[in-house]
Amino acid sequence: MKNPPSLDSLITALRVLPGVGPKSAQRMAYHLMQRDTAGADRLARAIDHARSHLKHCARCNTFSESELCGVCADPQRRQDLLCIVEMPADEMMIEQTRSYDGLYFVLMGRVSPLDGLTARDLPLEQLARRALDGTVSEVVLATNFTAEGEATAHVLHTLLKDRGLTLTRIARGLPVGGELEYVDPGTLAQALYERRGIKD
């Protein structure tokens, strides 16, 4: 006894989603075909629509439906500051802080040998062209403080050093509201190591 072929194909196709194994794919397929057929149709249409409308911003490489994304097209942003992040979600988090008014470059990835992603999978040529186009004076490396993010920052540093740019990295340390007693030793060590002078 086997599943009908179209159900099996759907289960297989759902496994392209990250974090979805055989059991969840089967559960998802049952759900789509039994409980929410309208949702299944909406999902297929949303994929098709995104596939035909989504491209990448020519300047910062984030997802965009137009040649330039909203941030890159905004003349109010500081043109001399370029912040490099891994994913669009990271850019959105920084925008939510309302403390940065420069521009971005979105890598759409990271160096992650375990996932088979190396520096060659990053748009480094496009980034170099953008960072060295004459308008940028400071590049802020805002990749994650994970092993992958640090490796990515190292690749970016190698790429952009000695090119007349100021290279900075966002700060590590205790979170706002953080207590020494409860912070992990690595973060506390880094906070001590990167201690800064107190302004009067």
Place this chain on the structure above:
Amino acid sequence: MKNPPSLDSLITALRVLPGVGPKSAQRMAYHLMQRDTAGADRLARAIDHARSHLKHCARCNTFSESELCGVCADPQRRQDLLCIVEMPADEMMIEQTRSYDGLYFVLMGRVSPLDGLTARDLPLEQLARRALDGTVSEVVLATNFTAEGEATAHVLHTLLKDRGLTLTRIARGLPVGGELEYVDPGTLAQALYERRGIKD
């Protein structure tokens, strides 16, 4: 700063999948649009194909691409035994044991008040028609031994009792290879309560 509308629609559409919250939906959308666009296209096509080809077996209610599923169409199966399960995956598990040669009825659901599923969401009329069509003499209730499965078995028992059918329930007890020391008290109590005579 916001996501492009087509990306937002895709993230929303992915949330119809069971167990997918806003963060995983975003991760899935990035993955489909950045890392695996071919997989995205395959997924959309698989949904469309399954939606247009999958229907329910007229006899046992499982997913099928033809009027009758393979099991129901097989003349070698015992026609007087009907096993009621919650989902097609349960039928597949029973088939894998190669210890049952009767027919099935697949509820495609269960009674689950927490998910808003009541007895009215079950195909009880179709089941009653099938179980009382004159060919069936024994009905095996093989819903899960969860609270929802037990509630479903209770509904089925109420529906089918006093109709001249033998009603049975699959056995509870220690698993094969199970040790008393490590089994949970509820299962052990049930194994004692449902102890059976030893045949010489």
